[in-house]
């Protein structure tokens with residue numbers, strides 16, 4: 043009798059418990075930013091077990107002929123959930139996927155599009171091939187089980203730069219570089235939306251593990267000349283005008299100047315990392331940690347150049 047009463051009480055208590063949230067749900071909510079154009083905006087944090095790597099922006103365009111996907115996210119699960127989110131918006135099939143560059147948060151969702159042609163710049167495909175395995179392992183280390191079952195699926199097609207029309211949308215495929223060795227930007231002439239990939243960051247400090255600052259600055263000039271109506275940065279909010287391009291340029295120029303000056307003054311890496319941030323960057327998410335990372339990625343080359351410029355006159359005297 044007591045046992046049955048107890049069981050009834052337990053069942054009664056359990057009926058009030060909140061329904062268990064589905065595990066590893068990224069809660070992707072497509073946001074419409076222009077005709078036929080939807081984006082999924084990630085957080086401006088580092089990758090953690092809390093966000094599962096959803097720190098990135100992805101997008102899709104629903105054309106008459108089917109859906110064009112731009113970047114597939116940080117994990118197999120994200121790719122699958124993105125595809126489910128697309129299916130809630132349209133019953134058209136996904137016909138094409140582009141990877142803007144080879145960084146893990148942008149292409150590790152490719153597994154969910156195994157039946158769709160995936161295209162990227164040649165340097166991006168090479169990067170996916172060379173670094174993909176290590177990236178997937180690292181994603182698992184940082185994001186935990188969100189990333190379980192994630193393996194790199196390499197883009198199978200080279201992007202041909204130029205115009206490509208899909209279902210009434212004329213896309214300009216623009217081959218650039220500087221954030222990595224291959225950075226694809228896509229301008230949709232129909233809507234004026236620029237999908238800038240990680241060439242543009244807004245209100246989130248830029249990352250530089252594979253960066254060439256000078257090439258990146260040139261690419262920003264090329265993007266500015268497009269005069270896009272709206273820009274989707276790789277990280278940060280969708281915006282009209284050129285705020286993202288300008289802020290990214292401002293950050294890169296400051297970084298370049300700071301590293302050059304520090305090398306000329308003979309500072310060591312630890313000293314550079316402790317330098318104060320300019321007031322305008324102090325409240326930018328991840329400014330301090332990305333600056334420190336950039337010092338580890340880039341400072342060695344600045345030190346070598348500073349040594350060269352000291353050594354060269356000596357050598358020339360001989």
Ligand SMILES: [Zn+2]
Pocket residue numbers: 143145221240249276
């Ligand atoms: Zn990136």
